[in-house]
Amino acid sequence: MTATATAAARPAPKTAAPREAIKEPSMVKQKEMIAGNYEKLATAKAMGRKVASTFVPGNLNELIMCFDLVNNLPEINAIQNGLRKKSGQLIVEAEKRGQSEDVCTYVKSDLGMLAKGNIGPDGRPIPSPDVLLLSYTGCFTFMKWFELLREQYKCETVMLHVPYEGEGKVTENMRAYIVKQLREDVIPTLERVSGVKFDIDRLREYLRESARAEEDLVWTLESAKHKPSPIDAYFGGVYYIGPIFTAFRGTPDATEYYRLLRQEVQQRLDAGQGPVTPEGELSKEKYRLVVEGPPNYTSFRDFWKMFYDEGAVVVASTYTKVGGTYDLGFRHDPDHPLESLAEYCLGCYTNRNLPGRIDMIEKYLNEYEADGLLVNSIKSCNSFSAGQLLMLREIERRTGKPAAFIETDLVDPRYFSPANVKNRLESYFQMVEQKRRGAGVAAAAAVH
Amino acid sequence: MHTFIGIDLGSTTTKAVLMDENMEVLGRGITNSRSNYDTASRVAKHEALINARFTLFRRAFAELPGVADRLDALLADLERSFRLEQFLEELGELERTCIENARGDRFAGKERATREALEAVFATLRQEAPALFAPGAKRKSDFFRDIAGSRFMAVAEPIGKTSGLGYDLLLNVYDKSIIEVENRPPSGDMNGRFLRALRRLLDGGADLGVAQGDVMRTVQGALDVALEETYVVGTGYGRVTLPFSKEHIRSEILCHGLGAHIMYPGTRTVLDIGGQDTKAIQVDPNGIVENFQMNDRCAAGCGRYLGYIADEMNIGLHELGPMAMQATRSVRINSTCTVFAGAELRDRLALGEKREDIMAGLHRAIILRAMSILSRSGGVRDQFTFTGGVAKNEAAVRELAKLVKENYGDRTININPDSIYTGALGAAAFSRRSVENGATGGVS
Amino acid sequence: MSTSDIVARCTGLFEDLNFVYAREWKAARPGRKVVGYMPFYVPRELIHAAGALPMGVLGGGDQLEVIHGDAYYQSYICRIPRSTVELGVTGRLDFVDGMLFPSICDVIRNLSGMWKIMFPKTMARYVDVPQNFRDDVGGEFYVNELNELRKDLGELCGRPVDDESLRHSIALYNENRRLVREVYAFRAAAPWKAPSSEVYLLMRAGMVLAVEEHSRMLGEYLEAALAENRPRRDNTRIVITGAFCEQPPLSLIKSVELAGCYIVDDDFMLVNRWEKANVPLEGDPIRNLACTYLHGSMSTSAKYEPDLSKKGLYLVDSVRRNRAEGVIFMAPSFCDPALLERPMLQNVLAAHGVPFIAFKYAENSGQMAPIREQAGTFADSIKLWSEA
Structure with a gap:
């Protein structure tokens, strides 16, 4: 369903813009971290370390670390394969093996990779997991995905069922249910698989570390409220959420990454600079957008270019909330460790109901003073997509700001039609501009 | 005279x-x-310039006493003569x-x-050309490629045979050449062509009702007006590869x-069903776009769907609408998937449904799809303007209404x-507006 | 009453996209409420105990023209949410006081929130069910969820749902489920006497009729079907799976039968036989509903199977129990739960030597020729194979 890209895949700048010539310290840091985790995965078996696979939404990285497990996130592998243009053939492979063309391409990319020897995006084999931690959060497909993996690996699988916020709120019953599953099922299973005894104080320590990084992440995302925005909260945002959504939340590395990131953004802010793009700094912010939905990864760079070429900056996005809605105030809490993990899972973006999602977007449009909403509707992800056309309509009605709709896929290149996407984006940008200019100019056209 | 040009590059035709x-x-x-x-842009523009001259002729002739009731006939004669001249x-x-x-x-x-055979073919084509442009003559298409192509094939076949060279050989030469000719930018002395056309008309003894000298002077006067390409x-959908720089492109x-909006100032909702896509557009009282929706990735229900159906039934696209109008009832068709169009049709025929009734169902299915896209864009407001190839189809229009x-x-x-x-007209208006807003120069 | 009389009544109910029966039921007494639910499991007893009529909303079928519903969904999303929205937008559900959205997939889940926005006067609720099957974990969660729903339904209907009325409702639904199971067993035993197109309509009637009335109808049908002599054909006995949400058009079910298949089990409208045995009447009725859900309900794609070794055996069991010779995977296009489950089930079937074929449909599919051809070839090949 959902996940994030990582700095390791950040495309090299086409033109050697002076700013890009010097890699920012945060980027260097993230790249090292990602490489480090793939290294851990590649050497896990040799080092006698156990591996857990889990999902980004409802990712319990702090808990996984308590058992010295290496965290492998299949969504991230699918993204990395998408960015490296490998996912297309993997999807076809899975379809050849009986998966329907209709279903989620993240799943098929992962199954295709497995069928082809489980060679990871970095060219090294991904070890078979010792445990599948099925954090069933905000996406029905997750359950089928891990059932399909379990069929192959025949390994221990533990379900963590996170109830849906159907009524737009977290109830005590939901929280208690998750905590109980953690106590009664998840923790005992992880203890058994890892041979490590659970130590709640260790968990508290990790959670304390998480909260520190979360503070700086939120600061970074909210820096986009400034005009011009020093960041792009979608294309750039995908990198910013990398560490905290994946195998690094709760580590000092992540805290350090976000500290560096904050410093850099602060500098850009002080200098009145716009976001960094693969072709250098975006100097003139022409449109401020809120984006709903994941990006396309197979043509990530081309997709991004369609925005920055037009001076469009994404100031807020919902995708950067799939692995946690920290900007709405949630922080991991060492004083209530299991409860806080439960809260975290419940609050992930796609686990919120449609009215709640619409409220969030409306708030973003207002608080970030955006020109309009753009929905990138993803063929693979019904959790995101089903209902987006109503969201569009409702947002237009509530804010009077124009909204537009494009369709792509996460990692299936067959669903990215550049001409089609560009056509709609340009129409949208021009519409925003025309609306902005108001009726006065068009009146001339009325005389004929 | 300053002129402002809009060019709409479509997937099948280019308009200016x-x-x-x-x-x-x-x-x-x-x-x-x-x-x-x-x-294509150059040719469309060239054609628009020719058409503009006729507008100028009309304006100029209107001021000539005694010509009023003959004006239409006169311009029609002149146009046919011009087309013949151009064709020759x-x-x-070629x-x-x-x-x-x-x-x-x-x-x-x-x-x-080969040379002799070709000369013989073209001699025949030249000979029969005046009949093609005679008053009341019907041409299936006005594109040179279509007229010349169909006649070439008809004439070259017997000549190929009798010459012993074979039809294929001549056809091969033609195929290669027509592409070259088509891709050459329009050239030649346009004004000369107008004058030759007029001369041909006058020599033919046409009764113009006014003195020949007045006619010549009027035409010459209109030709003397310089049409300056200001912006x-x-x-168009081909915009990604449009031969223009970015400032000269509009969505x-x-x-x-x-x-x-320019065609019908009361327009608030526009539906366009073209070959490749369907668009629903909401505009404000000034023609500014407020919202738009297009068919999604799936092209079901676009004009192309009718094309598949026509191919499947082995009839012309323009025959579908009239056939549907003959229906006594409408068969429910639930899929407008172009991939399955043929299968759906065969299934219905196999069930014993009448072709006319199936056609009525197909037209309804397409319009239902368009209705959904309209609904998505915010509904149908007054006035509602329907454009695109499918707007010419009476059965589609009936269902839509x-x-x-x-x-x-x-x-x-x-x-x-x-x-x-419609698109080219809007583009021309943007062109006019760009200059008003201070853009300068800028012919591509 | 003959089977044809009963089937005619059911056909009328099936074709009625204005829900006249439910409208009349509601109008018959002031204060009555109707609560709709989408296909798949919801605790209908709770609705009934609150005094409301539970009414299945199973999409628009192949007769509804969908205009506005399509405006809300992308082409890669299944049909049922579009036609359901169309039913709502066109006012066909304007008398419905509440809508329950079962826990089946992301599309239906999100529709629960859409309904809240589009029809703010209707109570719209997502019904979450546990994927943890321990009494003290998932059971406890579900007891609380059911109590929450019980409270909401009580408020909607203007009277709290007491244990006694809930027990009464459970008893009525126990009886209804018993009869449903009996019809299914009767069909499996003598499929020529109870064609699936009839059984289907009979079960569809149960989605809209009051439960008492439907139970009566089931009894009458069994009696009439038993008495009638119908020719027995040399058909192949098959199980249909994957059609638990968006319903196939009736013509599809007929086509499969015409192609030489006896459908001896299926997963249409699982809600009417979700609990495999009677829900106990003594003790806390809510706890009884929850416990039956955890330990005594059907297995299907939307439900997690904690034990790998048991994955997919529910289908093998159905094949064995009903002496089926093959399985037809019949899933709606773009149905994530059915289509992702499919390869796993196929592997299990292959391991048990059960032949199968697969195709997709939409509730408004119009082309039956390819279906007849595939199902016919499948039936013939099984016959040939078993004779060889």
């Missing part, structure tokens, strides 16, 4: 509209898009190209015979919305016979 400073349309031109957008010139160019191309290994030893704006959605009334009540539905130029 030429506008004056007062936003009056001077001329329209259309051509097939070829694979070369650059040439193009034919000459002949020269064919002869140049009749060289190389394949023609070794046959060069002369060009391009649009087809915006152009369509503005174009519809019915469904609009059922779902949104009474709405004025506008369908312009020139609706194919």
